[in-house]
Amino acid sequence: MSTAELTTGWHTVEIEGVRQAYEVAGSGPICVVHSGGPGMHADYLRMPPLEQHLTMVYLDPVGTGRSGLLPGGDYGVPEYARRAALLLERLDVTDVIFLGHSHGGFVALQYGITFPLRVRGLVVYDGAPVSSSLLRDEADRQMTAFVERWPERPEAVEAGRMWSARRAGEYVVHDRDSHRHYLDAVWPAYFADFRRTVGDLGARPAVEVTYDPARKPEQWDVRDRLGAIEVPTLVIVGDHDFVCPPVWSHELSAGIPHARLLELKDSGHFGHIEQPAEFQRGVLAFAEAV
Structure with missing residues (x-):
């Protein structure tokens, strides 16, 4: 890794022939942020208050935003986790907090299962242990x-x-x-x-999404592997989230040995926008504890 690869701003590297873009902001322990969708550009997850305490590395996952499309369209959750691991290996960082939102929460779970020695804590934000x-x-x-x-x-x-x-x-x-x-x-x-x-x-919340017609459907289920996640895990869910509702977060918090649950009573799928203060307090308290 060159020190330039973790300086503030957008960066692009090539991993296995595919362009991988990420943005670095803030200072402190490293928190990798994986967006949802799949295909949602990372910009909607920018959290400046957290950047005052953490070095936030916001990923545009493959097939998303500034990153390249994946030939063949095999965008499986394990592949997203593998490519995140390859990027962090390239950056020579392993002791990270991995925060994933929505579909990115699926990736966070998979990352914790597959790469337990490369992460200090997981934040599964409006996620689920199954995509089917x-x-x-x-x-x-x-x-x-x-x-x-x-x-x-x-x-x-x-x-x-x-x-x-x-x-x-x-x-x-x-x-x-x-x-x-x-x-x-x-x-x-x-x-x-x-x-x-x-x-x-004062405006309609906005998000940009990349559509790749080659993206293949996927069945993914790690409900029987939650007990293998040994790192501390913060599970965050909005009580009114319709697409990844609380029933899944309750299953996560019950099945992951060292999990804690943060329920945002007045939020849907975007608690960092709907209840930013509560969201930020929860993440920072978790980051300090791990």
């Missing part, structure tokens, strides 16, 4: 509950309609524009109170 019809069926139920909670809000009704249309095959995502249209429609469901969040921010 079980996850999607539970999200269906939670989306129904979301629409029932806000029946007078047209954006909530439209979110439910679009979600159901895609699940039924009536709406097909086939390119970047159709993916953006879909995400814009269901976006309000990702927040406990979308209108409150927009009011607090």
Whole structure:
């Protein structure tokens, strides 16, 4: 590693022939941040208050943002974890906290299972131990509950309609524009109170997503391997998260030996935006403890 590879700003390296981009910000112990989606650009996870205490390394995972697409489209959770490990090996850092959001939470779990000696702690933020019809069926139920909670809000009704249309095959995502249209429609469901969040921010929260038509579907399940995660683990979940709801985080906190659970009562899928102070306190307390 050259010291330049961990200086503030965006960096690009090549790993096994694929461009890997990451941003470094802050100072202190290293915290690697893996975005969700898959395909969500890392920018939405920037957390300046944490950067005052930690060196944050924000990944654009392969197939995302400034990083290259993966030939063949085999973007499995184990492959994401392996490529994160290759990057950290390139940077010559092992004693890290690995924070993964949503699909990135899946990657954090896999990283803890596969590379236990290369991590000091995991933060599984709105994650789950399974990516299959079980996850999607539970999200269906939670989306129904979301629409029932806000029946007078047209954006909530439209979110439910679009979600159901895609699940039924009536709406097909086939390119970047159709993916953006879909995400814009269901976006309000990702927040406990979308209108409150927009009011607090003064704007609609934004995220950029890379769509790769070559991406292959995946079945992934580590529920029977949670006991193998030996490092301290912080599990964070928003009580109103519909896509990775609390039932999964409860299973994680029960199954991982050294896990602690932080539930954000007024958050959906983006607690670092919806309840930033509580989120930051939880992560910093965990970082200090490990």
